[in-house]
Amino acid sequence: MVIVLLSILSAVALPRFFERSAFQDRAVYDDIVSTLRFAQKMAVATGCPTQFQFLPDTDDPESYQVMREQVCDNDTFNQIVANPSDSNANLENTLNGATFNTDANIITFFPLGNASTSATITVAGKTINVIAETGFVNAQ
Secondary structure, X not given: OHHHHHHHHHHHOHHHHHOOHHHHHHHHHHHHHHHHHHXXXXXXXXXXXXXXXXXXXXXXXXXXXXXXXXXXXXXXXXXXXXXXXXXXXXXXXXXXXXXXXXXXXXXXXXXXXXXXXXXXXXXXXXXXXXXXXXXOEEEO
């Protein structure tokens, strides 16, 4: 009986542990949520707009990064933000082939915390909403 249960368990459960795409999708989802929230907080803390960008700026982005203005209020986002966990690295990441969809490729956060546009980002069936009026990043 034990051998039968173990064989059923190995046939059903083990393949899920070796399937990495679900874990990669979740990692990309969590990283986008935390990066969006950091970009908003950086805009509020520095008093300068901060921009979250998907690259390339197409319907099928491959990576994302956070940019800010080198001189505040000149509307030129030309300085990439340093990664808060490693100041020697830039705040950017690749999407690692995650199942991905977005309706806004660039989201700018302003010093009051609000965003330039409302956005819906879907990663592997999980949705992230950015509310323009408040800049709130709602991860569902």
